[in-house]
Amino acid sequence: xxxxxxxSVAAGAVFMTAALLSSIPGGAQTPxxxxxxxxxxxxxxxATQQPTPPKPYKKVSVTLAPSITDPGLDALRKQLADIAAxxxxxxxxxxxxxxxxxxxxxxNSADKNKPGIDNLATVAGLDAKDGLGWQTIxxxxxxxxxxxxxxxxxxxxxxxxxxxxxxxxxxxLQSTQTDPGEWGYALRDGIEVRESAAADAKVVEKLGxxxxxxxxxxxxxxxxxxxxRVVAPSGKVGFIPLDSVFPLGIDQLCYKKEADGWKxxxxxxxxxxxx
Numbered sequence: 001x002x003x004x005x006x007x008s009v010a011a012g013a014v015f016m017t018a019a020l021l022s023s024i025p026g027g028a029q030t031p032x033x034x035x036x037x038x039x040x041x042x043x044x045x046x047a048t049q050q051p052t053p054p055k056p057y058k059k060v061s062v063t064l065a066p067s068i069t070d071p072g073l074d075a076l077r078k079q080l081a082d083i084a085a086x087x088x089x090x091x092x093x094x095x096x097x098x099x100x101x102x103x104x105x106x107x108n109s110a111d112k113n114k115p116g117i118d119n120l121a122t123v124a125g126l127d128a129k130d131g132l133g134w135q136t137i138x139x140x141x142x143x144x145x146x147x148x149x150x151x152x153x154x155x156x157x158x159x160x161x162x163x164x165x166x167x168x169x170x171x172x173l174q175s176t177q178t179d180p181g182e183w184g185y186a187l188r189d190g191i192e193v194r195e196s197a198a199a200d201a202k203v204v205e206k207l208g209x210x211x212x213x214x215x216x217x218x219x220x221x222x223x224x225x226x227x228x229r230v231v232a233p234s235g236k237v238g239f240i241p242l243d244s245v246f247p248l249g250i251d252q253l254c255y256k257k258e259a260d261g262w263k264x265x266x267x268x269x270x271x272x273x274x275x
Contacts, residue, residue: 058171147161154256185209
């Protein structure tokens, strides 16, 4: 079993699934780098190319990595939520490790000549006039899961990464002629796929802990979506709750347990600087 490199991030499942939606106007786009960016970029609904028609597909199982639980980490998240609400940069700075890293495809992009808070501000876009940078921090604070970072002692990155068979996933993409951006992974077993977005609509199928294909909803309006349109393994098209899947490809915020408690250790992904 393998896990994807730098998948990721953070919080509010609504923001996660919105990111997934905005990444699939035909499978050609890159998903937003953060929950706040996902909120800024709502589902587009207009494809540059027509998605592959829905058809049955083989189930590819996903194992959710055990989430790290620690009272100190929970306390840090509560602090972050309060700081984000107040937009208190000085208080946030006191929670950032002096060894803050920014792990991107080309290596560590953190400027070692600057304090950790300055690097975090760049990553999250804290200086954005629309306040989305602070919303990003709030989103991460609200994400309860975190898993150990490979090769780093005492570092946990949020949200927790899923584990799956990479060869099976590649075969799934080939057999369905789809792009990775068209798939999310279920966060729980037994998700009900309904005929419409209505909460009391007829259940047509149930999902296990697996990958599920997400498709644009041609009937969607500009309003915030309430459900995701998906293709079940049987090939049936239906709707599932927004908070029931995560996409691959969003960034992670990492924490480290230091001598004086948990700190924000770094960031995995592109960050807001590339917007």
